[in-house]
Amino acid sequence: MRIGLLARVHLGTMAVLSVLTLSACVLVAGLPKAAQTSYDEALRRALGTAPAVTADLTVTTTSRGAEQDLRERGQFDIRDRRWRQILPAALRPLIQPAGTGTSHMSAKTTLTPLTGTGGWTYLNLGWLSDADRRVTWVEGRAPAAPSTMRYEGATVPVFEGGLSREALRKMGMRVGETKMIGEHDHAAVKIVGAFEAKDPSDRYWSHNSDVLHVIETLPPGATDTEKHLTALISDAGLGELSGEGRNLTYRWVLPVEPAAATALAAPELRTAVGEFGRAVLLQSTAASGSYSLESGLTELLGDFLAALSAAQTVMSLVLGGLLAVALGVIVLTVRLLGDRMDRTLSLARARGGSLRQVAGTAAALTAIATAPAAVAGYALSYLVPGPLLPVVHAGPLVVVVVAVGVCAARTALTHRRPLPERRDDVVAARPGARRITLEALVVVLALAGAYLLRARGLTTSGEQDPFLLVVPVALTVAAALVTLRCYPYPLRLFVRLAARGRAAVAFLGLTGAARTRSGSVLPVLVLLPALAVSVFAAVVADGIAGTQRLASWQQVGAPIRITSETEIPADAVERIRRAPGVERVVLAQTGQVQVGYGGERAEAIAVDVAGWRDILDGAPVVLPPLSDGALVSPELRGRGTFEIGWQSRVKLATRGVVEAVPGFFTKGKFLVVPLDIQLRPAVNTLLVKGDAALADLAAIVPSATVESQERALAAIRDDPLTSAVRWTLTVVTAALSAYALAAVVLSLVIGAAERARTVSFLRTLGLSDRQAQRLTVLEILPMIVVTALAGLGLGLALPAALGPGVDLSAYAGDLPVGDYSLDLFLPTALAAGLTAAAVLGAYAHTVVSRRRGLGAVLRVGDLT
Incomplete structure (x- = not known):
């Protein structure tokens, strides 16, 4: 051919x-x-x-005595090369070379008490292999070799050390002072200089935040905080630093290069980290001590x-x-x-x-x-x-x-x-009992699968569940089978009603639509999943968008929030009130309070609750009204009237229980109280309503942190995974809509010849053009409408059916996406658009058929 x-x-x-x-x-x-x-x-x-x-990957070991001490830089370098040699193959491309990124080695003491402070202040000694590249000495000089001195009848080492300028200011120390450390094995630290980080924002300092800042901790049951600071020492000082009588830890940091990571290799990387940890442990000996891997990777x-x-x-x-x-x-x-x-x-x-x-x-x-x-x-x-x-x-x-x-x-x-x-003009044969049984079994299994998915959730954590992928397919097939088998029956009822009338167009059109011919199967099998998946995608995208907005409000708690560690001056508050775009400012004070007279503590916010509720008007988060007493967390419920210690002792009656306080507390012990319980509120938080420029507000209070709900929402939406999911859902919805429209057009074209022949026959009997259009629409429209409704219903049901198995909280600010509100605008628009396309196609078909002569359609003998 x-x-x-x-x-x-x-x-x-x-x-x-x-x-x-x-x-x-x-x-x-x-x-x-x-x-x-x-x-x-x-x-x-x-x-x-x-x-x-x-x-990063950090290898650590603790020196228990002189035989395990590392006295010089070369000993650290040898071990650093060893750690890199035993890296698993999957990890090697991810680790940056030595001397780059955050790569470094360190030796630090921990819990070294400042003599005479009763264990509430600790002055530790620290050596960083690259301190000369990381800090700038702004006062005094860099530390040199240690010396000795007499103390309480014994000769003790004197380490020359440097503290950060922040630590000197907070602790009230000065360059030139000598501090004694230890309670039994004493030593002296001579502060010879003050330094600042060359780049305080460098990720490197997350490994050594104790060097830059004073670390304050609150021991369990205590009311006062412990203060920990670390003094930098020189290479020569490292030679005198020993684990004999001190808590001395050595660290080797192997930095991770984010640009070298791929999602496909992530499971292998997680396994490789575990392998590396075991390999590090195997390097332990009695002489070197026990090595371990510390990492949150x-x-x-x-x-x-x-x-x-x-x-x-x-x-x-x-x-x-x-x-x-x-x-x-x-x-x-x-x-x-x-x-x-x-x-x-x-x-x-x-x-x-x-x-x-x-x-x-x-x-x-x-x-x-x-x-x-x-x-x-x-x-x-x-x-x-x-x-x-x-x-x-x-x-x-x-x-x-x-x-x-x-x-x-x-x-x-x-x-x-x-x-x-x-012959294509006869009704299809009735399906046999075996086929009906098989189709019924598919429907039952699909419904059972959906029920089991909701009842048990996922079988594995962090991996795809095959059951989750099978259930949607089974539900779609079941819906298609039910649609194919059931849609002719209500049409036959309409046919009987039409047969009682005198008009033949309705009877003929509905009769043609009620025929369950094989030609009707493919359009249904295409239209139904197209609408179902596109509606599912639209509903999920809308659910994610709504939850993202809720998460942004819960993160910030107001259109704009200004927080400071110290009290915000009254004149600054007035300047913020007068700033362009500011509509209202609500004052608040946050802090930690003593509950009762023991060591129990809780986070608290004193605020004008009525004013806060006003600026939350229209937001997806709410706060109960409060005029006196306190709103407490679930951990503090059931106490009736209790007493707290803040600026003064105050008795409060429990007025309600709140699961979370937007912008402030989500778990633990917390309470909300009226601002007027304070004798003189030390305002450190401002809740602002308006659209003021954040940079202008930050300039008014330089020490404060300024956050906005819009910025938080943008940060959630800009996450790559979130953007990928939303973008893909949008593209797929558009593509499926186009394919569904193509399926409607093709279904019209496939049956065009037969409909043209039928219309031509009827035109010889006096059928008008308007009647021909109505006949064509009545024949095409029922199948499209029924399939569109079935696809719409399935698409709306899929999110609820799959909800327990699809955790989308990672794309919505860590809030569960479970409230798939029935916003029917887009789904209904999709179904209505397909129906409209079918009607327009039917009218276009009759226009084209009208232009044909009867001789182009009917053959000799067709009318005999």
Whole structure:
């Protein structure tokens, strides 16, 4: 057979098939790459924004005596090279070279008491291998070699040390002083200089925050805080530092390079961290002491993989649905091409053509239309940055194989006998008992699967649950089967009602719609999942957006919040009130209070609750009214009237229990009290209503931190994983809507010849053009409407059915996304748009048919 001639004759249909194949291959190959790129960016951001002490690998050991002491830098270097040699292969690309990033070595004492302070102040000694690159001496000089002195009849070492300027100011010390440390094994620290960090914002300092700052801790049951500060010593001082009588810890920091991490390698990285920890432990000997690995990288990767699993689950659902719908539309087009070639192939079969030749010709014509388009789509997917996943290569191949295979199988089945007698105008045979039983079993299993998913949740943590991917497919198939089996029955009722009337158009149109022919199956199987997945994507995206807004309000607690560690001056408050864009300012004081007379503590906020409620008007967070007494956390409930110590002793009656206080407290012991319980409120927090410039407010109170709800919302939305999920849901919704529209148009075109013939028959009996339009609409519209309603219902039900198995909190400020409010605007618009497209298509079809002469449709003898 002349395939070239057939291609020219059916050029329009082949062009449509090529366009659909091209779009499907671009989407199926490009979207996973874009999603994987977002996953990689999310992991790199997580590693880059986490404190270095959490993300880096730190090998530690504690010296228990002189035999385990490290006295010189060379001993540290030897061990640093050893740690890098035993790194697992998966970790080596992720670790930065020695001397770069946050890489360094240190020796520090801990819990070294300042003599005479009763154990409430600790002055530790610290050596950093790269201190000369990290600090600038702003007063005095850098430490030199230690000396000795006599103290209480004994000779003790005198370490020269330097403190940060902040520590000197907070502790009331000065350069030139000598402090004694220890309670039994004494030593002296001569403060010879003060320093500042060259770059205080460098992640390096998260490993050594005790060197820059005074660390204050509150021991359990205590009312006063302990103060810990660390003095830098020189290399010579390291030679005199011993674990004999002191808590001395050595550390080697192996920094992680975020840019080298990939999401695909994250599971392997988490395993490699565990392997490295075991390898480090095996290096322990009696002479060297016990080595261990300290790092939060395992937990960080675990949290990322849990968030990634939810993202991949959602992506798998929507991308799998997109691929299924795209294949369905392509199969519809292949069927249209087969119908157009039916007469030619039947004639070739009748003239002696073998079944292999006939089926091969149809398959070759389909391959000509799909293979080049698939290659072009595969090539275009390389414009999307991202790793080459297996689906990138396999997706276009699957599209071509399905299209060619369906065409060959359908042609072989249709033309298995030369010139078979086929009639398309009769009602399909009733399904047998076996088929009905099988379909009922599918429906029951789908419902049971949805119930079990809600009842048990996921079976694994941080990994995709195959059960979660099977249930949506089963529910979609079940909904399609129910729709196909049930939609003719209510139509037959309308047919009976129409038969009682005198108008024939309604009867004929509804009768045609009620016929359960095989031609109605494919459009339903395409439209239903297309609408279901697109509605599901729209509902999930809306649920994420709403929860993100709620999370931003819970994080900030007001349109703008200004917080300071110290009291905000009254004149600054007045300047903020007069600042452009400020509508209202509510004063508040936060702090820690004593509950009762023991050591129990609670976080508290004293605030004008009525004013706060006013600026929260319209926000998704609420606060109960309070005029006196206190609102308490669940941990403080049931106490009735209790007493707190803040500026003074105050008795408070419990007026309510709140699970959280927006912007301040989410767990633990806390309470909200009126601001007027304070004799003189020391305002350190301002809640601002308005749209003032944050930079202007920060300039008024330089020591304060200024946050806004809009900025918090933007930070949540700008997360790479969150952006990837929302962007993919939007693209898939648009693509599925386009495919659903294409399915409607194709279903109209597939039945166009038969409808044109029917209308032409009726026109010979006096059918008018308006009646022909009504007839066509009545025949097409019921199937579209019923399928649209079924898809709409399934799409709205899927989030509720899958809710326990899909944790989207990582994309909504760590709040669970469970409130899928029924905002029916977009889902209804999708269903209404498809229905409108069907009506317009029906009218367009009647316009085209009206232009045809009866002789172009009816053959001689058709009217006899």
